[in-house]
Amino acid sequence: MLLGAMSGTSFAWTMPMYLCEGSEKDAGGVDCAVRFYTDNSYLVDAGVASFYAYDEILTAWDQEKDGLGVYVKASWTSGGTSHSREVAAVNGSGDVDSANLDIPEGTKVTVKACQRQSGEIHNCLTVTATA
Numbered sequence: 001m002l003l004g005a006m007s008g009t010s011f012a013w014t015m016p017m018y019l020c021e022g023s024e025k026d027a028g029g030v031d032c033a034v035r036f037y038t039d040n041s042y043l044v045d046a047g048v049a050s051f052y053a054y055d056e057i058l059t060a061w062d063q064e065k066d067g068l069g070v071y072v073k074a075s076w077t078s079g080g081t082s083h084s085r086e087v088a089a090v091n092g093s094g095d096v097d098s099a100n101l102d103i104p105e106g107t108k109v110t111v112k113a114c115q116r117q118s119g120e121i122h123n124c125l126t127v128t129a130t131a
């Protein structure tokens with residue numbers, strides 16, 4: 001599926017795919033990964049954004065030399081307070097940025113994953129993980 005052109009460009013974004021599944025290392029935790037692809041063949045990964053429940057690790061990983069980075073933001077509420085943290089891999093193919101968060105077990109975590117081009121985020125997909 002193609003998404004429409006944005007911001008006056010004719011770039012055709014490829015729909016990201018996601019997988020959320022129970023954590024193998026953290027009982028009750030749910031890991032999520034969102035993958036971006038270079039085109040609609042879905043054969044070549046452009047990048048991946050992930051949240052892993054064990055130790056609450058948020059990661060953006062750029063896997064393709066395509067002028068696009070990977071951005072991910074985690075948002076959650078604990079102790080009656082809203083929290084968020086974002087990381088971005090914007091230094092080219094192979095760049096990885098991650099954050100080791102500290103989120104109470106069982107907390108729902110909203111994970112917004114996007115591609116980034118020229119400082120702006122595009123093609124976002126939001127999934128829900130569990131810390």
Ligand SMILES: [Ca+2]
Pocket residue numbers: 026029053054055056104105131
């Ligand atoms: Ca955890």
Ligand SMILES: [Ca+2]
Pocket residue numbers: 046047062063064065066067068069092093
């Ligand atoms: Ca890239």
